[in-house]
Amino acid sequence: MPSSGFTVGTTTYVFFWTNHCAFLDLGRNCGDRPPDIRPAPDDTNKVGTGRLTRKTGDTAFQELYSLPGNFNYTSSLNANNIVGIPASQKLGVYVWGINHYRSSYPTLAYIPENSIGEKEAWRYFAGNLPSGAPIWSDSSSKAKPSFFSRDGDQGGCIGEFSIAWIGPMESWLMLYNCALGGPGTIRARLAKAPWGPWSEPAEIFRPDTDSAWCRYMHADANYSICSDQAGGENGADHRGDPYAPFILSRFTRATAQGAEIYFLMSTWNPYQVVVMRTNLTALTH
Numbered sequence: 001m002p003s004s005g006f007t008v009g010t011t012t013y014v015f016f017w018t019n020h021c022a023f024l025d026l027g028r029n030c031g032d033r034p035p036d037i038r039p040a041p042d043d044t045n046k047v048g049t050g051r052l053t054r055k056t057g058d059t060a061f062q063e064l065y066s067l068p069g070n071f072n073y074t075s076s077l078n079a080n081n082i083v084g085i086p087a088s089q090k091l092g093v094y095v096w097g098i099n100h101y102r103s104s105y106p107t108l109a110y111i112p113e114n115s116i117g118e119k120e121a122w123r124y125f126a127g128n129l130p131s132g133a134p135i136w137s138d139s140s141s142k143a144k145p146s147f148f149s150r151d152g153d154q155g156g157c158i159g160e161f162s163i164a165w166i167g168p169m170e171s172w173l174m175l176y177n178c179a180l181g182g183p184g185t186i187r188a189r190l191a192k193a194p195w196g197p198w199s200e201p202a203e204i205f206r207p208d209t210d211s212a213w214c215r216y217m218h219a220d221a222n223y224s225i226c227s228d229q230a231g232g233e234n235g236a237d238h239r240g241d242p243y244a245p246f247i248l249s250r251f252t253r254a255t256a257q258g259a260e261i262y263f264l265m266s267t268w269n270p271y272q273v274v275v276m277r278t279n280l281t282a283l284t285h
Helices: none
Strands: 002-008 011-018 023-025 037-039 049-056 062-066 073-078 093-098 107-111 123-128 134-137 161-166 171-178 185-191 202-205 243-247 258-266 273-281
Touching: 002 093, 011 073, 073 161, 093 161, 161 243, 161 258, 171 243, 185 273, 202 273
Parallel strands: 002 073
Antiparallel strands: 002 011, 011 049, 023 037, 049 062, 073 093, 093 107, 107 123, 123 134, 161 171, 171 185, 185 202, 243 258, 258 273
């Protein structure tokens, strides 16, 4: 599964998440939905691995190397390609990663732009100096979560996520889906630097309060206050849930209060992608 990518000149780099198998069907093949599935045994890789690949021109993707375990699923961007980022933050390619899908908080690394093909060139965010400046380590074991608060438990909930520079607010934005303790939601955090500190999460989409169920997301039998027009694909009564909020940076616009952003969002049932728009307000701290 491709999780993120970036470019350096005319070369495209893509991260893939692979080798994960949380469930087995009755034929001992990997599966991810009912009715004939069971938890995979301990000798099966339930977490998976991250891989970095490279593609130039019309050539096939070439695998470069596997990633550390805390970067199995990623969001990435090349800071040198983005106008407006402070010079002190243009360190190269930033990679945010998680370990356990939808139950983690993200860690951060950067790769110098001229050393993408060298796994040893990665530098991992390991905390802050008293001045607030980041500490970088050459050991992935010293990587610290970018934050670990206010998402329902100490394990986190991030799976699919995206990060972008929001020029009108001179801030970084992280969008992610979180489904702890209720219907899935899309949450946002802002920061003045890639290493934070990140704001507490703000809920920017919830299917029940934002009138999504019955309109473009299937509502299950437990939600019967409307006439469902969305239909069902992933099981006749499998509730739709929002996930994979990927920011469309090219459409960001300044507003009097902050910025208007657009992002893609998947709905699970029906198995579709919709374009969303929301307004962000500036950080007050």
